[in-house]
Amino acid sequence: MYRLDINSKSRIIYSIFLVILLLSSLLSCKKNTPKVIPTITTTQVIKITPNTATCGGYVVEEGDAAVTVRGVCWCTTQNPTIIDNITTDSKGRGVFVSQITGLKPETTYYVRAYAINKAGTVYGEQRVFITSATDPKITNTVISDVTTITAKLDVNIKYYDASQMLEYGICWSTSNPPTADNDKNSIFIKPDSVLTNYSFKMTQLECNKTYYVRAFAFKNSGDIYYSDVVSFTTKDNRGSTVTDIDGNVYHTVTIGTQTWMVENLKTTRYRNGDSIANVPVSNKWLQLTTGAYTGYGKDYQDYNVIGPIYNWYAVNDNRKIAPTGWHVPTDAEWRILIQFVGGTSVAGGILKETGFRHWSMTSIRFDGNVPPATDEWGFRAFSSGKLAQWGSDNTCCICYGGMYGFWWAANEYNSGAAWCMGMGYNRISAETNSNNKWEGLSVRFLKD
Template sequence: MKRIFKNKVTFLVMFVLSFFLTTCTQEPPEEEQTLPILTTNEITGITTTTASCQGKVTSDGGATVTTRGVCWSTTENPTTACSKTSDGTGIGSFTGNLSNLTPDTKYFVKAYAINAKGTAYGAQKTFTTLQDQTMPEVTTGDITHITATTAICTGNVTSDGGATVTERGICWDTKENPVKDGSKTIAGTGVGEFSCNLIELIPNTKYYVRTYAVNKIGTTYGEQKTFTTLKEKTLPTVTTGDITNITATTATCSGNVTWDGGAEVTSRGICWNTNENPSTEDSKTSDGTGAGLFAGNLTELTPNTTYYVRAYATNSEGTAYGEQKSFVTNKDEAPNTFKDSRDGKVYKTILLGKQVWMAENLAFLPEVSPPALESANEAYFYVYGYYGTDVAVARETENFITYGVLYNWTAAMSACPDGWHLPNEDEWYELFEFAGGILKAGGRLKEAGTEHWSQPNEQASNSTGFTALPGGARGMDGDFINMFVNGNWWMSTKQGLFDAMFLSIQAHHGDVKRPILPKRNGFSVRCLKD
């Protein structure tokens, strides 16, 4: 009897324990369950096609987490309908390995967890896959500053191939396809433009040149270019050109430095004497530097005299001369001058085609006004830089002596002496055609050199002998402008009641321009013989 009772007690205890244990492990009622709670953590191990992302389920929401992992997309807010991993069940940390990614692409990532209530997501994170790593891309630039033993070459690393460029530079050889194991100059690291000095070259030798760039994938080269070093430095080569515009006391001679001898030409010009073989110790002009064409104006010559002329050019090795030429000045000055009976001034004149022009700006000055005074209908006379009204004082100024007078259009129309007149548009155009056309006439009409004109005095040769000077203007703002830069000359051709045409020649251009401006402006005058 006691044994039966003991068995019943044991059974009852086991039943109660089983009931309580079962009760403790049951999930809450469905209405109390929620979505899981989780976080999206660090993204690591990023390559061109893979990455790893960590997540953590911190609460299962009262219902078993049956699936957890990472989902991703190239658009925002990825879901489990996108690419995903499956990384176990339950709460706790996990890691998802993302694969089959596209290089150099931005991805959006979220951790996810699923329970009976649905799918929950962690915060969105982003990362970008690495680029595919290839060899760099590099181009070979220009080869400049070539001497007998040196040169400069530029290059540009346009892409590092997704890996750091650890070395870049220029390599060269006397054989094709030079490599960096031969002669080279290193020019740093990374992408971008660079420049290298090629040194210890052999004079008068053809070289092959390539840029190169190195990253961990390998070495790549730019396109091959070639150049030839100069010969050893020698005297320049210069030729003596034609002698033109001969008067009793002046002439013009051209020259051409065809080679600088491998060293900078620091001086060039024309030298002359009444004895043969003139040198730079005799009379000479200085007409710039470097190689190329130039013209020199020979002055203070003696009428009816034979002169010997040579072009010259000087570099660090010495002075070279062109072939000798000779000419004879005119017997007297009378046929090439005109005396204005109004004030006794003598003007140089010149025959250009069928036209006889004054070769100087008109300087007739019956009165003078400051630039603040103006009119389109009454005659006004100005001298550049002079703000007074005293004619005698104005005549003493250097600008009057060199550039003459600035006239408003009304004054210009009656300023030329008897037998001469202010040329119209067609007459100017005839001169332009004689001087080579609109695009070239400016250079051939301008005084050569930079004694009066500003640099560069583009294409100036004065091959016509017209000797156009940059006298500037009296501008519409009531002041003087543009001396040394512009020369402006009125035409008699008017445009309407208040405007007229004029010729403009500029220091920075070799052509001629024919603008239209109000008559109250002040410009120079060149008279044409009737």
């Protein structure tokens, strides 16, 4: 008969105890292993209107259990949770889009994506957004680039639905407040976006005058919204007047370091009182080697503005054609002016008188690609044409009136020609060039 030794029995019991202890330990470890929650990110907020916005999230990992609910939560305080406003957008892993509704205009909101599984709820990073206004918002009205006759207004016009906007623009006046019902002093443009920074340039202002300006926005409904009024004063670059020996009074303007006569010369005498020969328009001008002038005639309505035209010999006469303290500019001095206002390619548009009175289609080419003249410095360059040969028989006549303007320079180009400065109706450039000495051009003076 088999007998179990007491020591063997003890060893068996001890072994069983160890196995039970090991299994218990393993089961305890499994029971205490923490559950894994999902991983989620919050996408950017887009398509913001006064009452809605679009957001969403990306469930990167679901954790150790499936994501059963996902969406976004939001409120007007930081770190929103699922006890606040929420969306429910399907389940599982991946990207989802949430439509946030029921918002208030012009309000700051905080939003986070969330995901829920058996392990709990997890949130993505917080995003912040501000709902749009129901009415246009016009802000950041800033005046800059003020000259004697121009200024620029920068403005931010914000509206969530540009399709409901009829026009944006600015209006200005010397009285406060300006209104948009004056087309002469208003600029209108069609809106092209929801949030736009605009720059408006005001032209044909008066020197040394205070203006009031504000931006506006018209809705299709007929309602109009204005920005706050801002004011500015145009620069005063006007100098004292100068009088020639005939008693003609000329205004002056300072441009950079130079002071120029604003009007074309109208004198009939040299500085010492001697008369300048008044030679009627004819081929006799071709043979002249002494000073002469002629013009459109005293009955011409703008004679006192455009003035007569002179050959270069009158400009170069030792008796001086300019009043004391003034002189006919050299080509180098003309180039200083041209460079100061922006260079050859744009100086014509900047120096020419605005409007159509003395320029044919002022700086507007037949194809419409050249912008209008601005006369930003008040130089008021007129088109007076020139006396030159014209036609198949080369008859001398005053031609190019309304099309081109030419002004003599004091120095020679060669034995038969002298320097001049010119510009045309069909371009915005201005440049110095040569011209036959016998031809008739306008004259401007520069202060010594």
